[in-house]
Amino acid sequence: MKKYVLLFVFLILTSSVFGQQFLWSTERDKAERYVPLNNVTREVLTFYDQYDLYYDFSGFSKDRFIKMFDYGFEDWSFLYDIEKLTVFALRSNTGRGSIVLVMCISKDNVNTLIFTNTPELGRNWIMTYSSDRDKFSQWFKTIMN
DSSP: OHHHHHHHHHHHHTTTTTTOEEEEESOGGGOSSBOOGGGHHHHHHHHHHHOSEEEEEEEEEHHHHHHHTOSSOOOOTHHHHOOSOEEEEEEEEOSSSEEEEEEEEOSSEEEEEEEESOGGGOSOOEEOOGGGHHHHHHHHHHHOO
16 A cells, blocks of 8 residues: 555655646636536546556545545645535656546545556556446546535
8 A cells, every 4th residue: 555655645746846737627717627527527538548557546535535645745735625526637657658647526535546557556456448438437426526
């Protein structure tokens, strides 16, 4: 689990150093590319189709998420400022390929997915089988709470 935490922290903390690209957000005022909540699943399915694997970091309360991923990044207070469902996507480069981070933050919860083509990032990845696309879509809608 520590390897996953370090990967996640790498994604969050290296935004300015490694040129992380902000792709879109459901917050109209905070993004160049606004995506309405009812289009988020469709946008995430493009990542599902593009990448071979994803990591599931869903099911965290805000408090538990902060405790789990508090490796040198002390200011997670912005999570508590989010009261209504907000989803955003970021792309970064690992040196072996790109990764996309999708975060769904609601009043009480944080659900995160990381899409990649490189299984070397860690264990417990999930394959993105085309035959499971509809099942993934239905599941993803449940984490947008």
